[in-house]
Amino acid sequence: MADTPARGLGRVALLGTGLIGGSFAAALKRHGLCLDVVGYSTGDAARARDLGLVDEIAASPEAAVAGCDTVVLAAPVSANCDLLERIASSLRAGMLVTDLSSVKMPVVRVARERLGQHVARFVPSHPIAGSERSGPEAADASLFEDRAVVLSPLPENDADAVALLAAIWERIGARVMQLPADEHDRLYAQVSHWPHAIAFGLAAAVGRDDVPAALVGPGLADLTRTAASSPELWADILLSNVGPALAAAARFRQEMKAIESAMRRGDRDALVALLEAGARWRRGFQ
Structure with a gap:
């Protein structure tokens, strides 16, 4: 684990x-990895201050950035892109900038277009953690413990900026991995973005049939847990990663067509083989 400066x-x-x-x-506060936190949000910054998550609130992104050493973009993907454009002229030499977006390439494109020399200290990151709950009331200092965090360093990045951010994530208990931004978006379309769309779609299909909640067992509840998440957030993620998400959808559709075909034919052996392919993958990380 890399060393972190005394002031984090x-x-x-x-x-x-x-x-x-x-x-x-x-998490930063629990582990003594920051001096203080200035919060900005269009909706819930005051509540975050009341909860002790931030020390003060700013009236604008530009005001929040002024006098800071680090900038963390923690809004939805499209909002992070807008925020990065707004603060570009307010950044100063040596500031570390990161985003916590679930999709990397849109934010990376804005960084390269707008940040100029400051792109050297913009290090994209994505913590693989979350909840169907939302808002500052759902915040949890332990959320990232023993969870993967994917850094997507850019060729332009200063090595010390990448090392510092990796060390901070490790200090708060995360397991740091690295993936190029485009590869990140391709993989997470398969393992997160499209699966969330499936959960929403399945929940909607069952809901339209007015199935009584008392009849729902743990299997369906587990499959649709993430459908209780914010539809606005997930629409933003899916629209920010359309190409890879639609490619994942096509692969899923191909598997489902094969399963339906085996069922229509009454081909038990083919059906078992198709189901076993999924079972083998899932058992691999139990």
Whole structure:
């Protein structure tokens, strides 16, 4: 594990004070990895201050960034892109900037277009953690413990910026991995983005048939747990990663067509083989 400076991330501007941003701030505070946190949000920054997640709130992203050492973009993907454009002219030399977005390439494109020399210290990151709950009330300082965090360093990045951010994540208990931004988006379309769409779709299909909740067992409850998440957030994620998500959808559709075909034919052996392919993969990480 790399060493972290005594002041950690110093004074932190947190742009987005919901579940993920609030949890990151809480973890930094628990482990003594920041001096203080300035929060900005269009909706819940005051509540985050009341909960002790941030020390003060700013009236604008530009005001939040002023005088800070680190900027953390913790809003939905499209909002993070807008925020990055707004703060570009407010950044100063040496500031570390990261985002916590579930999709990397849109934010990376804005960083390269708008940040100029500051792109050297913009290190994309994605904590693989969350909850169907949202808002600062859902923040949890332990949320990232023993969870993967994917860093997507850019070729332009300063090595010390990448090392510092990796060390901070490790200090709060996360397991740090690295993936190029485009590869991250391709893989997470398969393992997160499209599966969430499936959960929403399945829940809607069952709900339209007015199935009594008392009849729902743990299997369906587990499959649709993430359908209780924010539809606005997940629409933003899916629309920010359309190409890879639609490619994942096509692969899923192919598997489902094969299963339906085996059922229509009454071909038990083919059906078992198709189901076993999924079972083998799932058993591999139990």
